[in-house]
Amino acid sequence: MSWFSKTFTSTIGRKLLVAVTGLFLCSFLVVHLVGNLQLFKDDGGAAFNVYSHFMATNPIIRTMEIVLVLGFLFHIYEALVLTRRNKAARPTEYAYNRPQDNSNWSSRNMGLLGTVILVFLIIHLWNFFVPARFGGLEGVVVENVEYDNLYLKVVQSFEIWWYVLIYVLGMISLGYHLYHGFQSAFQTLGLNHKKYTPAIQTFGAFFSIVVPAAFASMPLYFFFKDLLN
Known part of the structure; x- marks a missing residue:
């Protein structure tokens, strides 16, 4: 086995892969959020449909989609392997165990949270990505150019209570x-410093609240808008 294979099949190597792919996926969340904010424009969905068309047809974006999928797959696979290794290393729980004294709830339930996110992601892709890439959407004309009306699909989906519930639970x-x-990703990468670590932790807390909340606001906005009309 080469040094490369040994490095990235070791526990440390796998943690590095999870950290790097996780931060890469964080950057995707920001880009995806900025684009989806077009939904709030009061233009009948014109800006969002133009944006969606650009994302579906631009060759650079399509290439990045492949990188994104690989990032998801590596992140999920390596996280699963690490979880199984941790359980194998300690097959039985300690007789006296108070994990809440030295760790937060999210750190102890990353597997559960990741599973919920994966289920949400599959439903989300099936509902939006598949029709957008493989057809099945109505057409709409924007400035004499016909686009797939993904905006209509979004609005119709966000008027269904159970889909909104799944979406919000996924964002939580x-x-x-x-x-x-x-913050765990930066720690794994060895970026620990008494001066900068508190700032990273603060930004991480801010990021973990604002980004999911912004995504969750979209289905809630359209659901209550329809409810009040």
């Missing part, structure tokens, strides 16, 4: 997952 899980994962 994402928030807890980010709360521990963000």
Whole structure:
């Protein structure tokens, strides 16, 4: 086995992969959020449909989608392997165990949170990504150009209470997952410093609240808008 294989199949190597892919996925969340904020424009969905068309047809974006999928797969797989190794290393619980005394709830339940996020992601991709990439959407004309009306699909989905509930639960899980994962990634990368670590932790807490809350505001906005009309 080469040094490369040994490095990235070791526990430390796998933790590094989880950290790097996790931070990469955080950058994707920001980009995705900025684009989705087009939903709040009072233009009948024109800006969002143009944005969605650009994301679906730009060759650079399509290439990055492959990188993104690989990032998700590596992050999920390596996290699962680490979880199994940790359980194998301690097959039985201690007789006296008070984990809440030295760890927060999110750090002890990263597997559960990740599973909820994965389930949400599968439902979300099936509902939006598949129709957007493989057809099945109505057309709409924006400035004499016809686009797929993904905005209509979004509005219709966010008027369904159980889908909104799944979405919000997914974002709550994402928030807890980010709360521990963000600062843990920097720690794994060895970026610990008495001056900068508190700032990283503060920004991580801010990020884990604001980003999921912004995403969750979208289905809630359309659901209550429809409810009040």
